[in-house]
Amino acid sequence: MSVTGADDDGPLYASSKKVYPQKVTGPFRRMKWMILIFALGVYYLLPFVRWNRGPNLPDQAVLADLPNRRFYFFFIELWPQEVYYFTGLLVIAALALFLMNSIAGRIWCGYLCPQTVWTDLFLAVERFFEGDRRERIKRDEAPLNMDTIRRKVGKHAVWLLIAWWTGGAWVLYFADAPTLVRDLATFKAPAAAYLWIAILTFTTYTLAGIMREQVCIYMCPWPRIQAALTDDDALNVTYRYDRGEPRMSVKEAARAKSASQPAGDCVDCHQCVAVCPTGIDIRDGAQLSCIQCSLCIDACDNVMTKIGRPKGLIVYDTDGNVQRRIAGETPVYKPIRARTLIYAAIISIVGGAMLYQLATRSTAAISVLHERNPLFVRLTDGSVRNAYTIRVSNKRPENRSFAITVQGVPGAVLTVPEAAPTADYRAVVTVPPDTTREVRAFVTVPRDVPMQKSQSIVITASDLFAGEVVNASDHFMGP
Amino acid sequence: MSHDTAHGGDRSVAEKIDAATGQTIRSHEWDGITELNTPLPRWWINIFYATIIWSIGYWIVYPSWPLVSDYARGVIGYSSREDVSADLDAIKAFRAKQATGLEKASLEDIARTPDLRRVALAAGRAAFGDNCAPCHGAGGAGALGYPNINDDDWLWGGSLDAIHQTLTNGIRAAGNDKTRIGLMSAFGRDGVLKTDEVRAVANHLRTLAKLAPEKNYDQAKGAKIFADNCASCHGPQGNGSLEFGAPNLSDGIWLFGSNLADIIETVTNGRQGVMPAWGGRLDPVIIKALSVYVQSLGGGK
Numbered sequence: 184m185s186v187t188g189a190d191d192d193g194p195l196y197a198s199s200k201k202v203y204p205q206k207v208t209g210p211f212r213r214m215k216w217m218i219l220i221f222a223l224g225v226y227y228l229l230p231f232v233r234w235n236r237g238p239n240l241p242d243q244a245v246l247a248d249l250p251n252r253r254f255y256f257f258f259i260e261l262w263p264q265e266v267y268y269f270t271g272l273l274v275i276a277a278l279a280l281f282l283m284n285s286i287a288g289r290i291w292c293g294y295l296c297p298q299t300v301w302t303d304l305f306l307a308v309e310r311f312f313e314g315d316r317r318e319r320i321k322r323d324e325a326p327l328n329m330d331t332i333r334r335k336v337g338k339h340a341v342w343l344l345i346a347w348w349t350g351g352a353w354v355l356y357f358a359d360a361p362t363l364v365r366d367l368a369t370f371k372a373p374a375a376a377y378l379w380i381a382i383l384t385f386t387t388y389t390l391a392g393i394m395r396e397q398v399c400i401y402m403c404p405w406p407r408i409q410a411a412l413t414d415d416d417a418l419n420v421t422y423r424y425d426r427g428e429p430r431m432s433v434k435e436a437a438r439a440k441s442a443s444q445p446a447g448d449c450v451d452c453h454q455c456v457a458v459c460p461t462g463i464d465i466r467d468g469a470q471l472s473c474i475q476c477s478l479c480i481d482a483c484d485n486v487m488t489k490i491g492r493p494k495g496l497i498v499y500d501t502d503g504n505v506q507r508r509i510a511g512e513t514p515v516y517k518p519i520r521a522r523t524l525i526y527a528a529i530i531s532i533v534g535g536a537m538l539y540q541l542a543t544r545s546t547a548a549i550s551v552l553h554e555r556n557p558l559f560v561r562l563t564d565g566s567v568r569n570a571y572t573i574r575v576s577n578k579r580p581e582n583r584s585f586a587i588t589v590q591g592v593p594g595a596v597l598t599v600p601e602a603a604p605t606a607d608y609r610a611v612v613t614v615p616p617d618t619t620r621e622v623r624a625f626v627t628v629p630r631d632v633p634m635q636k637s638q639s640i641v642i643t644a645s646d647l648f649a650g651e652v653v654n655a656s657d658h659f660m661g662p
Numbered sequence: 663m664s665h666d667t668a669h670g671g672d673r674s675v676a677e678k679i680d681a682a683t684g685q686t687i688r689s690h691e692w693d694g695i696t697e698l699n700t701p702l703p704r705w706w707i708n709i710f711y712a713t714i715i716w717s718i719g720y721w722i723v724y725p726s727w728p729l730v731s732d733y734a735r736g737v738i739g740y741s742s743r744e745d746v747s748a749d750l751d752a753i754k755a756f757r758a759k760q761a762t763g764l765e766k767a768s769l770e771d772i773a774r775t776p777d778l779r780r781v782a783l784a785a786g787r788a789a790f791g792d793n794c795a796p797c798h799g800a801g802g803a804g805a806l807g808y809p810n811i812n813d814d815d816w817l818w819g820g821s822l823d824a825i826h827q828t829l830t831n832g833i834r835a836a837g838n839d840k841t842r843i844g845l846m847s848a849f850g851r852d853g854v855l856k857t858d859e860v861r862a863v864a865n866h867l868r869t870l871a872k873l874a875p876e877k878n879y880d881q882a883k884g885a886k887i888f889a890d891n892c893a894s895c896h897g898p899q900g901n902g903s904l905e906f907g908a909p910n911l912s913d914g915i916w917l918f919g920s921n922l923a924d925i926i927e928t929v930t931n932g933r934q935g936v937m938p939a940w941g942g943r944l945d946p947v948i949i950k951a952l953s954v955y956v957q958s959l960g961g962g963k
Contacts, residue, residue, distance in 0.1 A: 192688045192689050192690075192699060193699070193701070194701060195701055195702065196701050196702050196703070196704045196706070196707050197701035197702070197703060197704060198703075198704040199703050199704065199705065394705075397703060397705065401703055401706065467684070554801060554812075555801065556799055556800050556801025556802070556803045557799075557801060557802075557803035557804075557810065557812055560803075560810055560812045560813040560960075561813065561914050561915065562813055562814045562815070562913075563813070563814055563815050563910060563913035563914070563915060564913070565913075565914050568812075568813075570812060570959075598961070600958070600961040600962065601773070601779065601958075620776075623958055623959075625961055
């Protein structure tokens with residue numbers, strides 16, 4: 184093996200270059216502002232939305248009630264054993280990312296990711312205090328003066344305030360929001376609440392204020408997965424080098440054209456670079472650091488409009504189409520193709536299954552456990568009896584009475600010693616609101632019924648008033 | 663790899679640029695394989711250093727180094743052992759609170775009130791596993807000579823009070839003057855009945871429980887011996903008596919076995935099963951909980 188090498192390749196570590204994104208206006212910027220206002224509005228205000236569930240249950244629309252092990256989402260109440268709904272949500276979320284990606288690239292990164300949304304907000308605050316790109320660069324290069332210090336202190340104070348509010352909103356999803364706000368203000372809230380607020384204040388301030396594009400470029404796995412998900416037909420923020428090259432100023436272009444030489448539309452004004460929140464040059468092509476926020480499209484369109492050239496030098500397109508234009512062919516757009524159809528189909532199937540499950544799910548549940556020691560006993564009158572532990576869950580906010588019965592063995596009778604029989608039923612179990620009750624039940628089969636070692640039975644709980652019926656299968660063991 | 667060590671100074675080697683990415687290439691090369699120059703961000707290594715500093719703080723605050731006869735205890739004096747004892751104390755306090763609930767309530771109230779019942783069943787199940795399971799089995803299934811608690815056949819009564827009395831004072835428990843005593847004599851060994859008489863009555867007992875007797879056994883003799891010797895405790899029909907703890911002989915449940923040989927053994931040598939008195943050995947609250955639990959197994963009577 185031959186090994187050759189020089190002595191000095193420079194450092195293994197590089198200080199990050201500070202990015203000063205410039206303010207930009209345009210349709211994409213407007214859309215991003217709207218998404219930001221909507222997303223943060225939902226995040227900060229949702230805990231305060233009320234939803235009446237009756238006297239015995241919390242009236243917060245969205246609540247993760249960890250101590251009582253319940254998750255509430257408007258009309259949905261989930262118990263821990265129904266956590267598979269979240270698995271379904273995660274499957275849908277993953278496939279939605281795939282689908283977005285196969286249609287128009289990193290929509291998630293550019294518009295929806297919390298890192299992007301909060302960074303946008305923090306950048307707006309930075310601009311408010313320290314001015315736009317040029318002013319900030321100048322200020323950072325100049326020696327510190329009182330004015331700069333005042334502005335920087337103001338910026339960090341507002342950042343911390345937003346970060347603190349972010350953490351504060353987070354904990355409100357885990358307890359009754361108005362009560363917790365009062366407790367937090369009067370220092371009566373649990374220590375965990377303050378700790379979580381502190382943690383989220385720290386992470387929001389650090390990630391959105393300080394780390395910013397470094398999170399996307401170095402910490403996030405998503406850009407790496409990205410490369411595997413894109414294909415020839417997926418739209419991406421693309422610099423149309425067929426139109427832009429060779430770059431030259433307006434004057435040079437006029438001169439070149441009059442001399443019948445090629446002249447590109449790109450005037451090399453670097454506006455696309457100036458507005459980029461990750462500090463890259465989109466004209467270098469698709470790259471890991473590009474979160475596809477489309478701000479360069481707005482910036483370039485503004486310049487093109489000003490100099491009287493058509494918009495769309497930077498545009499959602501594919502590299503294939505750029506090549507086709509160079510070859511004089513018609514661009515091809517295939518948003519509907521096997522890949523997107525399959526993703527959409529799987530999303531519909533999983534979503535449909537979840538909706539069906541949710542629509543038909545019962546508000547009661549029964550589980551039965553056969554007693555194993557002994558498997559059966561013979562009673563003094565010669566009959567054979569099996570014991571079971573039965574759990575009946577009542578997922579409604581009121582008392583419910585369930586008649587417990589058994590089918591499957593002729594003559595079998597189910598009794599529950601701790602539940603008094605009624606005129607119509609041998610065993611009626613009353614379950615308090617939103618709880619599970621466990622009872623010991625006996626199934627007795629008379630002496631004259633032929634016995635087998637094991638017979639299948641079904642134990643049924645029927646709501647005496649609402650009529651809801653739930654079943655569980657088990658076995659009846661005999662000698 | 664020693665060639666790869668950077669040690670500053672001469673940067674005379676021209677920087678090579680990778681055509682595809684536009685990035686510079688580090689100068690080392692293995693059989694034509696080169697590496698792009700992608701330095702890690704400085705903050706990355708700085709976070710690594712920060713974690714090292716953090717760990718030093720950890721050493722100071724928390725217990726860390728083993729010393730010769732002790733260990734560095736840390737400035738806040740944290741001890742996981744103390745965490746455990748605090749947890750145990752909390753459980754003890756919680757149980758004490760529940761115990762007072764059981765202590766004040768009557769057995770019937772405990773069995774009737776869902777909250778108390780739940781506590782009693784949990785405590786009873788644990789106490790049963792510790793104290794009763796060796797003889798009666800983990801689920802109370804019993805064994806030859808040790809009653810099955812899950813059936814409806816109770817030697818001394820299946821009411822809560824009867825069970826509580828049995829648990830507290832035991833059966834034929836030595837040194838307990840309130841213990842339950844029933845005497846099944848050794849009819850054969852003591853010479854009350856001769857061998858053929860024992861055999862006859864044993865066959866008669868099997869007929870009481872609707873089991874097939876030996877052919878040609880002396881029916882009249884068996885019935886007479888039963889009436890003369892057994893009926894006083896077990897009743898004329900062999901239905902037993904809770905008062906003496908005399909088992910019901912007419913049901914299908916045989917504590918000491920239903921074979922002819924088993925029954926002959928029982929009649930010849932008697933049976934004197936012993937259950938210890940748990941009063942004084944177990945906490946009174948636990949005995950109450952056990953009573954409720956034991957009754958729940960078979961549903962009581």
